[in-house]
Amino acid sequence: MAIRLQDIADDLNLSKMTISKVLRGQTDVSAETKARVLKRMQELNYRPNISARSLRTGQTYTIGFVVPELNDPRVAAICRGLNQVLRPANYAVVISSADGDPEAEEREAELHLARQVDALLLYGRDDVSDAPEALRATNVPLVYLGQKPAQLAAISVSLRESEVGRLSGEHLLTRGARRIAYLRGPRTAVADQRFSGYLEALHKASVPPRQEWVVETKAGGDEYERGFEAVRTMLQQRSRPEAVIAYSDSLAAGARDAAVAQGLRIPDQFQVLGCGNNLQICSIGMGISSIDLCSEEIGVRAARLALKAIEKKGGEETRSIGILPRLVQRATTKRLESPARPGKRG
């Protein structure tokens, strides 16, 4: 079938060992031989059989990555981060998507393990924090991204979710808002953490939270509509908020448009802060200020951790990294009068 080391060896009257050495860049081969071999490899379009190699070496230079769903800008950003680190180190990232099916997630992970990946990365959905049973029994380094798993003995790189809420609250408080509504998203651990961070920010500023302005919003589907409706309703009450924080950018877009429809000037009379920094949404129409979830950085850090874990196979180093979100200001929140000057803080 395909062309093998042996074929090249026969062809050149050498032993396959010499060819193998050239292939792997060993130095104990004469320059001349090396050149000949390389040339012939090119001509014959030789491709080393990775199965054979990894059977022999126990290493595949492959890292698996299981994601719940591909159509997610965070996943795309994480992959960029991963590749950034892993490609130069000669590792290939193999992504497999569960397409929204939680059971497929575990199956995909199993497949990766069977394929002898050198490390396995798992992107946790927001609503699940535990690892599949079967994964616990492996020696392969596991790295969780996005969501810290319940069990302690795992490496993870996750966003400090409570900081998302805190940062959001602070941003608006700093801009003079006191009457802040909060579209809190679904009932998940992540949403809860964000919300508690928000409450903390309010508390620190001695602003009491208002029950009636906290709205739970299911994820998925017509988030835009839900954001729109929620804010429209609030603005019809006697007691109106002057700003809103949304769990997602689609919700924020709906919120923004509801306020505009109500005749409010943004950001003077009403401010909107989204979450996710989804460019596709934040840059359609009036730019939405949003929290960047720093997914690319999460990818970079996870990749580094994976590499380290691969090296010291035995070392059970259990590191958990928390990444801080960043705020991206656009048109829906006020500019501060005095932009931060070096050496001072606003």
Added chain:
Amino acid sequence: MAIRLQDIADDLNLSKMTISKVLRGQTDVSAETKARVLKRMQELNYRPNISARSLRTGQTYTIGFVVPELNDPRVAAICRGLNQVLRPANYAVVISSADGDPEAEEREAELHLARQVDALLLYGRDDVSDAPEALRATNVPLVYLGQKPAQLAAISVSLRESEVGRLSGEHLLTRGARRIAYLRGPRTAVADQRFSGYLEALHKASVPPRQEWVVETKAGGDEYERGFEAVRTMLQQRSRPEAVIAYSDSLAAGARDAAVAQGLRIPDQFQVLGCGNNLQICSIGMGISSIDLCSEEIGVRAARLALKAIEKKGGEETRSIGILPRLVQRATTKRLESPARPGKRG
């Protein structure tokens, strides 16, 4: 290290051959033995070494898929289609992204081949239609998606791009529009084909095209802004269009908002038709009618073709499938007065 067939065999006082048979579901094993083996496999969390297996069999039950960029709803949809067909057939899809780097694309493809994928799928960028040199010399079935490559001897599943333009034109013509602007997108083969389909539709309806309403728009970045500007400018001329077809949904969103800003009522005074059926964009604010590119179906068909090609290894069947786009009507184009009745056409 990991647990092997041999370990289970020793454990149960059987030969590893018997274990292997159980593993592969051979029938010539007693039910009792089979049960014992299966049980032990479970307990020990045995995972067959795929490298070894595929070294032996030459098959990996893995199909590679190289995409230029992950953050693309078409790619996500294609993957859903692929998995739909391939998972039941026990194949794993291994996605690798080139992250926008055309050279990485070829490297990733090579990696897949070295890993002995049973078939390799390639998603062509709109601006490139040829295959990397090195891929021509392989026996592995190649399937091109999205974009038919220049060389004839290849299997491909692609969208009938000219139909996108034709369908767009027809949709608006049917709704009484004659003065149709066209934001034609970048200078790529795909955009050209769509445009020619559009011209064809105009021609068939005896509507002469108007140079000044055809605007070239670069891809990427601030498409929304560009769509907005283009339509704003057009609407300030004396001779105004009454509808616009956009190469992408972001452009369409900009176009829609420019028309609204100009005080036009949509869809009565101005119609907008997008392309891509990107839900994230089409459902923010006034729903944008758009052309669905049927990516999931492309995935399904490509997967079937790949499976066929794998089976009859020798059979050089070169099939090219063209998929027809579909229109999804929303608020930015007029509803037809008499919705199509069975047996009649409007």
Added chain:
DNA sequence: ATGAAAGCGCTAACAC
């Protein structure tokens, strides 16, 4: 119904 032998393509360890 169960097992022994051989070998897939490659590389580690060691001669020469």
Added chain:
DNA sequence: GTGTTAGCGCTTTCAT
């Protein structure tokens, strides 16, 4: 600098 030997974990073929 180059070659020899052995074996990674599995499956194929053929005995028993």
